[in-house]
Amino acid sequence: MRRAALALGLALTAACKPGRGVPADEAPPPPRDAGPARDGAGAGDATPAVTDAGAVDPARWPQLAAFPVVDPVRVIALPARPDVPRIDVGGPVIAGDVAIVSSSQLGFAAIDWRRGTVVWTRSAGLHVAPPVAGPQGVILIGDCIAAAQVTDALLGCVRVVTPSGADQSYAAIHGAHVAAFAGARGDQDAWLDGDRAVRWRRGDQAVSVDMITGVATPAAPAAPPVRVVYRTHAWDITRTDEHIIARERGKIAWQTRRPYTALVGAVYLTGFSPMVRLTSIGVFAGNAELNLLDMDATGSMHGTAAFPVPAISALGHAIDAVGNTAIAVRMDASLRHDFIVGYAANALLMYVYPLPEIPRAERVGVAIAPDAVLVFHDGDSFTVLPELSAPPTAPGVPQRPSQNPTP
Numbered sequence: 001m002r003r004a005a006l007a008l009g010l011a012l013t014a015a016c017k018p019g020r021g022v023p024a025d026e027a028p029p030p031p032r033d034a035g036p037a038r039d040g041a042g043a044g045d046a047t048p049a050v051t052d053a054g055a056v057d058p059a060r061w062p063q064l065a066a067f068p069v070v071d072p073v074r075v076i077a078l079p080a081r082p083d084v085p086r087i088d089v090g091g092p093v094i095a096g097d098v099a100i101v102s103s104s105q106l107g108f109a110a111i112d113w114r115r116g117t118v119v120w121t122r123s124a125g126l127h128v129a130p131p132v133a134g135p136q137g138v139i140l141i142g143d144c145i146a147a148a149q150v151t152d153a154l155l156g157c158v159r160v161v162t163p164s165g166a167d168q169s170y171a172a173i174h175g176a177h178v179a180a181f182a183g184a185r186g187d188q189d190a191w192l193d194g195d196r197a198v199r200w201r202r203g204d205q206a207v208s209v210d211m212i213t214g215v216a217t218p219a220a221p222a223a224p225p226v227r228v229v230y231r232t233h234a235w236d237i238t239r240t241d242e243h244i245i246a247r248e249r250g251k252i253a254w255q256t257r258r259p260y261t262a263l264v265g266a267v268y269l270t271g272f273s274p275m276v277r278l279t280s281i282g283v284f285a286g287n288a289e290l291n292l293l294d295m296d297a298t299g300s301m302h303g304t305a306a307f308p309v310p311a312i313s314a315l316g317h318a319i320d321a322v323g324n325t326a327i328a329v330r331m332d333a334s335l336r337h338d339f340i341v342g343y344a345a346n347a348l349l350m351y352v353y354p355l356p357e358i359p360r361a362e363r364v365g366v367a368i369a370p371d372a373v374l375v376f377h378d379g380d381s382f383t384v385l386p387e388l389s390a391p392p393t394a395p396g397v398p399q400r401p402s403q404n405p406t407p
Contacts, residue, residue, distance in 0.1 A: 061354055063310040063331060064339065070351035073372060073384040074116045080105035080380035088188065090130025092367040092376045095138050096163035099367060102128040103379045108140050110165060113374055113384045120165030127156065130365075132190045132198055137162045139198050139211060141173070141190060148172035153182055155216055158198070158209055171214030173200075173207075178216050181205040187363065191224060228266045228274050228297040235297055237276055239263035244278065246299065254299035261290075262314060266297065267323030267345055273298050277323060281311055288312050290329055292343055306347035318366040318373075324388040326373045328355075328364035335359045340366065340375055344390035353385055 084105045091101035098110040098119050107124035108131060111117070125143025132139040137160045144157040152174050160168040186203025193199035197208045199219055206221040225236035225247075235246040235253060244263060245255040260278040267275040275294040282288070290311035296302040315328040315338060323345030331337040338360055340353040355364070355377055365376035373385040 060357065061337065064352055064354065067309070067341075067352045068350070070342075070353050070386055072353065073386060074113075076111060076113075076116050076118075076382040076384070078103075078106055078109055078111075078118065078380045078382055079121065082380075085126070086362060086379040087126050088128045089362050089365065089376070089379050090128060090188065090190075091365050092374045092382070093131045093133045093138070094367050094369055094374070095133040098163055099369070099374050099376075099382075100131040100133075100138050100140075101365065101376045101382065102131050102140070102142070104128060105379045107142070110138075110163070111382050113369065113372055113382070116384075120161075122159065122161065129156075129188050129190050129200055129202075132192060134160075134192050134198070136160055136211070137168050139190070141198070141200060141209070144172060148174075150174040152176045153178050155182060155207070158211055158214055160211055169212065171212065173209050173214045173216050175207065175216035175218075177218055178207050181207045181216070181218065189223065193219070226263060226265055226276070228276065230274050230298060233298070237263065237266075237297070244276065244295075246276075246297065256295075260293070262317065264292075264317055264325055264327075265319035265323070267294055267319075267347075268321075269323070269346060273300075273302075275304075275323070277319060277325060279314060279317070279327065281313060284308070288332075290314065290327070290341075292325070292327075292347060294347055304347060306343055307349045309341050309349075309352065315360075315364040316366045318368045320368040320370075324368055326366045326368055326375075326385075326388065328366055328375070328377075335361065338364065338377075340364075340373070340385065342373055342385070342388045344388050346390050348390045350388050350390070351386070353383075355383075356381070 080103060087104040089103045092099035099113055100108060100110045102108050104126045108122040110119040112119050122140060123145055127143050129141035140159045142156055148154055150172050155173040155178060157172050159170045184203040184205035189201045191199050193208050196212060197210050199206055199208050201221050204221055206219045207216040208219040209216045225238045228235045228237060235248050237246045242259050243255045244260055246253045261281045262279045264277040264279060267277050274297040276297045278293045280291045280293060289308040291308045292306035294304045309329060310331050311329045312332060313330045315330055317327040319325045325343045327341050329339055329341055336357045336359060338355045342350045344350050367374045371387050373388060375383040
């Protein structure tokens with residue numbers, strides 16, 4: 001019955017194509033795999049754990065007893081100031097061979113995750129935005145360290161550095177019509193906005209910041225769509241509170257009948273059309289859980305569901321260019337039982353990793369490198385987990401697309 005219920009969530013409503021509709025008989029999609037991977041799958045030749053943080057106490061984590069648990073490759077303590085309140089955290093974002101994170105307690109730091117060292121740091125005030133990797137360098141937004149001379153509203157300062165830490169530019173962020181953004185509160189995000197600007201979102205407000213002049217102008221807070229390219233088609237896929245919507249050439253090509261918790265990204269597997277990866281968190285058969293769902297990006301009725309994990313919310317997620325996915329999951333209302341779950345591109349559950357059992361109010365940052373899963377948590381800890389890759393005998397060996405399908 002639960003699989004049948006999941007199938008209803010994959011139903012699509014076709015649009016702009018006469019004669020194309022949803023079949024009356026919506027059979028449940030077959031899962032790609034019946035359950036979690038074998039113990040240790042995906043660990044490869046990872047070096048031994050630096051700590052024993054990956055061990056699970058069955059008395060405190062009984063819900064994870066049936067899952068493959070992985071040990072970390074290493075855990076890196078960052079030079080954070082515990083006497084400073086942890087107001088903002090962001091990252092990691094990968095730029096070359098380093099991963100950059102931000103925190104009110106440390107400013108900005110670049111970590112060489114392969115060697116376990118901090119490569120460079122930059123000071124910032126209490127307020128920092130998530131770092132952004134761009135073609136000109138890494139974009140760092142935070143409070144101004146030195147006094148800035150501007151005639152209108154000052155929002156902070158933007159610095160661009162190379163992945164190795166060399167400064168490229170520094171400018172005050174200011175604007176004449178940004179009062180709504182200045183007073184906004186809530187989670188922050190940042191992403192590239194054209195060739196020389198970055199979009200900075202705080203709560204339900206956003207501005208577009210020119211990285212050269214620092215001039216900020218009001219902008220739409222909607223995140224950029226997930227772009228999926230297949231043969232001669234290209235879809236821009238977005239999530240609303242009611243639907244997942246795919247547009248082609250500006251027109252709606254298809255949309256779902258029901259809402260989803262998150263739009264994770266696109267999945268490219270050899271021999272298959274591209275898929276759209278989603279998560280849905282809810283109560284199924286009396287258990288609160290997170291379901292990872294893939295639906296055909298072309299608008300067909302094909303779809304699949306991965307093995308679920310216990311969850312009441314998600315604290316962050318990441319997906320790479322082929323579809324390998326890592327999600328930071330909150331298991332219960334204690335605020336102490338959070339873990340990372342890793343799925344291969346073909347939706348095989350590879351491993352789980354319990355985070356330290358401490359009260360955790362902020363988001364957990366996740367990024368996927370070619371050889372590791374990178375996790376920034378608690379404002380001062382950077383954990384390196386094994387890479388995500390399904391066994392070579394699993395169906396759907398991933399293929400790298402010609403362009404990155406995620407923003």
